[in-house]
Amino acid sequence: QPSGESRPIIDNGKCLSCGKCIPRCPLGAINDKIEFIPMSRFLDSGIPVYAAVAPAAAGQFGRGGTMGKLRSALKSIGFAxxxxxxxxxxxVTLKEADEFNKLVKSEDDFLITSCCCPVWVNLLVRHYGTLYERLTKTVSPMIxxxxxxxxxxxxxxxxxxGPCVAKxxxxxxxxxxxxxxxxxxxxxxxxxxxxxxxxxxxxxEDNKEQSSSGGRTYARTGGVSEAxxxxxERIAPxxxxxFKAIQANGVTECKELLDKIKSGSLEANFIEGMGCEGGCVGGPRTNIDTAEGRKCVEEYGSRASFTNPIDNINVRQLLKHLEDLEKEHFDRLLLR
Structure with missing residues (x-):
């Protein structure tokens, strides 16, 4: 918004943290804080440092830069x-499927996702507060x-x-x-x-088959709904x-979708929003354009050994590894 000094200022009460203003500032006066330097001191400290890499990474470091090679590169600079x-x-997908099954019981009910996009969540909190209670309680895959x-x-x-400043x-x-x-x-x-x-x-190559096609395609618009x-269908046949899903991508389209919900003119019951056009592959800190990013993510997804999260044996093994936790504690790991 304009200030009295003829220069724009950021209204933090309305800001969605999307990062779109950074490349658009003609003076280059806006930037996000780079955290590599404070993080790097832990790489040789004896404390293990784990990298959690977003699925939109596919193709971001060259066509031949696979996830296995990215793992090798990160280990070479000190990551455990x-x-x-x-x-x-x-x-998170399994949790959201369970949440949808429990909450959407009539034609008037609906569940708002995507928990993975902080821009979408900020939009709900700061501009559509009356709809916030309909937002999934599941945390983002990052958290x-x-x-x-x-x-x-x-x-x-x-x-x-990842590709996202809002993270x-x-x-x-x-x-x-x-x-x-x-x-x-x-x-x-x-x-x-x-x-x-x-x-x-x-x-x-340092390959570890970890995720399903469904988890990998979270990186583009529509991926969450499909996953x-x-x-x-399997837990509640x-x-x-x-299940009637609809998606919006980009802040303008997301606002239009939320306005339709408020007016009661939307018939869908699973509402997916992504703050960036195209989804995470269109994030402000990507290295390739959105179309190429989507193509790479689709290819990455097609190579998965597991088609859907419910068939991923790694998820079952991970849950078994955590089974000594009390149920309430485990639930809190995945809930806001």
Whole structure:
């Protein structure tokens, strides 16, 4: 909004943390805080540092820069290991399917997702408060990854790597902080690799099959809806209320969708919103354009051994590993 000094100022009460203003500022006066330097001091401290990498990473570091090679590169600079956030998206998917089944009982009921997009959540909180109670109670895959990693390895640091500036604010949210210690963007990590002369395509493969196709395609618009549909059909095959999903991407389209909900003119009951056009593949800190990012994510998803989260044996093994936790404690790992 304009100020009395003929220069724009940021109204933090309305800001969605989407990061779109950063490249558009003609003076380059807006920037997000880079967290690599404070994070890097832990890489040789003896404290294990785990990288949780967003599924939108597919293709972001070169066509030959696979997840296995990215894992090798991160280990080479001091990370203990790399985990795919898509694995935790699989866990979140099962939780959302269960939540939908319990909450959407009539034709008038609906559930708002996507928990994975902080811009969408901020839009609801700051501009559509009356709809906020309809938002899923499930945390984002990023927060789920940090909480689960720290449950298994309490003395560690967690670093989320993704395309999103808003994730930096999400990690520091009073209700969510502590799960993820640092957030790096794809563009920041690319600069680190250049500075260290790391060519991802020349790194050795260190493959670990962790996630399903459904978890991997969270990175583009419609991915969450598609992922939730199959588990819902499996856990509640006799549902009388049909699963009817609709998606919006980009802030303008998201607002239009939420306005339709408020007016009562929307017939869908599973509402998916992504703050960036195209979804996470269109984030402000990507290294490739949105169309190429979507193509790479689709290919990444098609190579998964598991089609859907409910069939992912890694999710079952992870849940078994956590079975000694009290149910209430485990539920809190995945809930806001």
């Amino acid at each position: 290991d790399m985990l795919e956030v898509a694995l935790f998206a699989d866990m 789920a990854s940090g909480r689960v990693i720290k449950t298994i390895s309490p003395v560690c640091k967690t670093v989320f790597i 930096k604010a999400e990690a520091k949210h009073p209700e969510l902080k502590g799960a993820v210690d640092y957030v790096l963007t794809f563009s920041e990590l690319a600069e680190v690799f250049r500075a260290l002369d790391i060519d991802l395509e020349r790194m050795p 939730v549909r199959v588990p819902l 006799g549902r009388t209320v049909e």
